Amino acid sequence: MRKYMDNKKEELKFENSMSNSTFSDEIQGNSFAAFFDMPTCDQQGGGGGGGGDQKGFMDLLGIPEYNQSLLDWFPTPSTTTTTTATTTATATTTTTMPPQQQQQQPQEQPLPESSEVLNTPATPNSSSISSSSNEAANEEQIKAGHEEDQDQEKTKKQLKPKKKNQKRQREPRFAFMTKSEVDHLDDGYRWRKYGQKAVKNSPYPRSYYRCTTTGCGVKKRVERSSDDPSIVVTTYEGQHTHPSPVTPRGSIGIMPEATAAGFGAMTSSFVIPQPQYQQQHHHHLLQQHPYMYSSQLPLNISTSTTNLNSSSFPTFIQERHFGTSPSASLLRDHGLLQDIVPSQMIRKEPKEEYNG
């Protein structure tokens, strides 16, 4: 809030320059972005500030590999297509990998952790910010899985003596947009803010958070879209090595356990299901639409063509109508995929793991 003002000074430095850079670029690089419309679900925040010990949001944050985009994180029925953007991003994980990726990506890794390896910008210009591309170079390390994260975390502490010849390793990222009045969305995990920087071309600063759980090196960045201040762009990096500290109290018992945790808190916050680590299913999930899972949620989702950069990533709008009770919405939605995604987008494969 106020901090934004404070940063004004710095902002001035960036006011010009190219346009759409910051998060837009990044998102592209991450190959995935989602757009959620969330009223003020997070307002509650209050207590203890930032650390954000709210609940709900994405239990997920296991964020295996952003590269695969949420698509793979959401074990659900697949959609034939979504938007070209989706396809693009998805393609990366599947057969059509970007050149760079192709060479470095021998094949899909059965291990969840390894999944991170898969990340590579879906878009050529992704390199802009998302160091994501770096991962490829550090493939091996990445393979070590989140365990590595921990070490990495520690290493980072000492940052100073950081190894030189070795590029800083980046965790796969996953970015999505959320329409919300609050910057720090409730995702069920506890975060500690460790930095804030003015964002180039944006009047809003970018905040850096780190999961407070020891050993968990997950980080996330939060910033507002300069184009639409009402939109908050959250970028997660890394994979949680622990379950959400918040109990999915309000779980909607319809969803698979695995995802329930993630959606559970939906009532009060935005949640994304825990990744299923099902690399082996990639070929099946490739074209899935991440929001398929939302079908279980009391949400009214509509795909949207609007997007940050109208380029390579899908933009989705998740509208939550707080005016009505969640349950009401749920009923209205029937909890069917169709309620969220245009029927033509729904392909089939209800089995995969998710039995909507």
Add this chain to the structure above:
DNA sequence: CGGATTTGACCAGCGC
């Protein structure tokens, strides 16, 4: 008092 946030400084990667 302990934990979280703020914020200036520092460092590394990247483009020119």
Add this chain to the structure above:
DNA sequence: GCGCTGGTCAAATCCG
């Protein structure tokens, strides 16, 4: 090589 920028550190400060 230099400057810009993103990301992180860490001391100071805030807050319950």
